[in-house]
Amino acid sequence: MDISTAKYISDPNQTGPRDPRGPRLLGLSSDSLAAVLKSYGEPSFRTAQIFDWLYKKDARSFDEMKNIPLPLREKLAAEFELGREEPRSVSESTDGTKKYLFAVNNAGPGATGPRGTKFIESAFIPDEDRATLCVSTQVGCKMGCLFCATGRQGFQGQLDAGAIVNQLLSLPERSRITNIVYMGMGEPLDNIEGSFGSLELFTSPKAIGMSSKRITLSTIGLPGPLKTYLDTFDSHLAISIHSPFDEERASLMPIQRTHKIRDIIDLLRHYHFDDHRRLSFEYIMFAGINDSLEHARELVRLVNGLNCRVNLIHYHSVPGNDLQGADRSVMESFQNLLKEKGIMATIRKSRGEDIQAACGLLSTKALLSPDTDADY
Amino acid sequence: MVETIYGERKSCSVLDQQKLGDRARLLRLERCFDFIPGQSLGLSLGESLAPRRYSIASGTKDPWFDVLYTLVEGGELTPQLFQLAAGDRAYVFSPIGSFFDRKPAIASGRIWWIANGTGIAPFASFFRSGRAENRILLHGIRARSEAYFEDEFLREQKLSYRSFVTGSEEAWHRGVRKGRLSTWLRTEGLEEIQKDDYFMLCGSAGMVVEVREILMKAGISHGHIDSEIYF
Numbered sequence: 001m002d003i004s005t006a007k008y009i010s011d012p013n014q015t016g017p018r019d020p021r022g023p024r025l026l027g028l029s030s031d032s033l034a035a036v037l038k039s040y041g042e043p044s045f046r047t048a049q050i051f052d053w054l055y056k057k058d059a060r061s062f063d064e065m066k067n068i069p070l071p072l073r074e075k076l077a078a079e080f081e082l083g084r085e086e087p088r089s090v091s092e093s094t095d096g097t098k099k100y101l102f103a104v105n106n107a108g109p110g111a112t113g114p115r116g117t118k119f120i121e122s123a124f125i126p127d128e129d130r131a132t133l134c135v136s137t138q139v140g141c142k143m144g145c146l147f148c149a150t151g152r153q154g155f156q157g158q159l160d161a162g163a164i165v166n167q168l169l170s171l172p173e174r175s176r177i178t179n180i181v182y183m184g185m186g187e188p189l190d191n192i193e194g195s196f197g198s199l200e201l202f203t204s205p206k207a208i209g210m211s212s213k214r215i216t217l218s219t220i221g222l223p224g225p226l227k228t229y230l231d232t233f234d235s236h237l238a239i240s241i242h243s244p245f246d247e248e249r250a251s252l253m254p255i256q257r258t259h260k261i262r263d264i265i266d267l268l269r270h271y272h273f274d275d276h277r278r279l280s281f282e283y284i285m286f287a288g289i290n291d292s293l294e295h296a297r298e299l300v301r302l303v304n305g306l307n308c309r310v311n312l313i314h315y316h317s318v319p320g321n322d323l324q325g326a327d328r329s330v331m332e333s334f335q336n337l338l339k340e341k342g343i344m345a346t347i348r349k350s351r352g353e354d355i356q357a358a359c360g361l362l363s364t365k366a367l368l369s370p371d372t373d374a375d376y
Numbered sequence: 377m378v379e380t381i382y383g384e385r386k387s388c389s390v391l392d393q394q395k396l397g398d399r400a401r402l403l404r405l406e407r408c409f410d411f412i413p414g415q416s417l418g419l420s421l422g423e424s425l426a427p428r429r430y431s432i433a434s435g436t437k438d439p440w441f442d443v444l445y446t447l448v449e450g451g452e453l454t455p456q457l458f459q460l461a462a463g464d465r466a467y468v469f470s471p472i473g474s475f476f477d478r479k480p481a482i483a484s485g486r487i488w489w490i491a492n493g494t495g496i497a498p499f500a501s502f503f504r505s506g507r508a509e510n511r512i513l514l515h516g517i518r519a520r521s522e523a524y525f526e527d528e529f530l531r532e533q534k535l536s537y538r539s540f541v542t543g544s545e546e547a548w549h550r551g552v553r554k555g556r557l558s559t560w561l562r563t564e565g566l567e568e569i570q571k572d573d574y575f576m577l578c579g580s581a582g583m584v585v586e587v588r589e590i591l592m593k594a595g596i597s598h599g600h601i602d603s604e605i606y607f
Contacts, residue, residue: 143605152589155581227381251602254604258416267381375522376557
């Protein structure tokens with residue numbers, strides 16, 4: 001990949017972080033917005049009108065909401081920030097993938113580390129017959145997976161539903177998006193308020209109105225929130241597995257020490273998966289570690305009986321660990337064995353590697369201020 | 377429904393709650409399950425509420441569970457845990473986890489226990505269950521009030537115990553170092569680390585990730601580093 005041809009574009013008109021005057025309107029659920037409007041003495045149809053402006057008509061200010069009475073617009077403007085945030089910069093790959101940088105001023109409860117503006121990244125991935133937006137759900141991540149650049153920056157805060165849907169609404173290519181994947185920065189099930197709130201807005205006909213069949217949530221597997229996701233939504237599910245062996249998985253993903261992959265798989269066996277709601281397992285392949293045919297055979301045993309597919313992913317090296325990616329020929333042998341045993345397996349095309357947008361490469365660590373209150 | 381996902385649940389008595397500084401507590405509960413040191417238990421105060429998990433800090437011979445925790449402002453559980461007193465009851469969910477103190481067959485060196493804040497808890501459980509020899513315990517803290525279980529650790533000569541305090545207090549005993557644990561590891565620590573050593577890290581994601589990188593840069597294989605992250 002020719003890194004020198006990757007383009008970095010930033011908007012010179014962007015100023016410093018904007019101080020929010022109040023909570024964000026974008027991201028409120030329909031019920032929450034209705035409660036606010038009811039407290040103002042407004043009729044119930046205002047909720048649908050405002051939702052229309054926020055999610056379908058792309059309003060970027062209260063002034064644009066022409067069918068909302070001026071007094072109400074002024075009251076909302078006084079008490080809420082609309083919540084739209086344009087990207088601060090974009091990097092473009094030679095393969096057409098774009099990585100957008102967004103500022104998030106309200107990192108929500110549980111934020112640690114220094115205060116001030118924080119940043120997240122999203123990836124726009126165009127293809128022949130689709131265009132996918134990869135959204136982030138947290139600033140950083142707490143899970144500390146060895147191979148992931150986001151994990152290297154630790155955790156700086158949660159994204160609320162508004163900050164998650166904003167990644168779509170403020171995307172210049174918004175009208176081209178056919179699919180959304182929750183595979184960006186953060187563990188979605190460690191932020192159920194933001195993740196589930198945004199899922200509802202993405203799929204609600206009153207808001208963005210995407211088909212749930214066009215959305216995939218990817219997770220390392222937290223049992224309680226996973227069950228809630230499966231009971232509440234019918235979007236697709238991807239589980240990060242990366243090794244079928246417990247101790248080896250623990251060395252790559254500390255979460256294994258608390259929630260074993262076998263327990264997650266036992267939970268999944270209580271649910272039905274098909275083309276309507278697909279189940280996939282993500283498997284990054286590391287040379288000399290998890291790429292043997294013995295691993296493939298054990299993986300087959302582990303997922304036996306589940307209607308699922310396995311996505312084999314080329315590893316993109318990040319600093320700070322001793323991992324290397326497996327050779328393509330090794331990946332193909334692994335794939336062939338899975339297929340022989342009846343498991344649908346694909347080798348995922350690597351996109352955006354030259355701009356650090358590929359799987360496991362999103363990170364805003366370089367933009368963090370030093371944590372002066374650290375205890376280590 | 378809650379019980380199915382989170383394991384068996386029992387209603388257990390609170391035996392005691394000890395104040396450790398303004399924001400930390402050691403909650404002592406009736407021991408109602410068997411456990412392996414390094415495991416965590418679930419705690420909840422409502423029948424339909426999902427539990428929060430906490431490392432068990434007591435040892436296998438203790439007839440109680442000790443849970444070390446800090447107050448999370450606006451949190452769902454800790455403000456209520458703070459109010460508990462002897463005689464109250466809490467729901468305890470069966471211990472889970474596999475963060476065990478065991479040297480793999482390939483490692484012939486020492487075991488380093490590295491923690492920050494309340495991440496010391498599983499190491500306290502190992503220690504109280506009889507592990508100390510060939511163990512080096514490093515604890516990153518902000519202030520003396522966070523030097524949990526210090527008296528116990530200092531009484532055992534077989535354990536090499538050091539705390540690293542980032543706040544303004546001066547060292548209060550020989551084992552206290554001023555400054556960041558991570559800084560020490562990058563410098564003097566590298567001279568002590570041996571290739572066959574095994575490392576167990578417990579605490580915040582930031583600490584685990586940073587220390588893990590320091591160790592791997594020093595030539596320690598990721599297979600010799602075991603981590604539990606508090607999330």
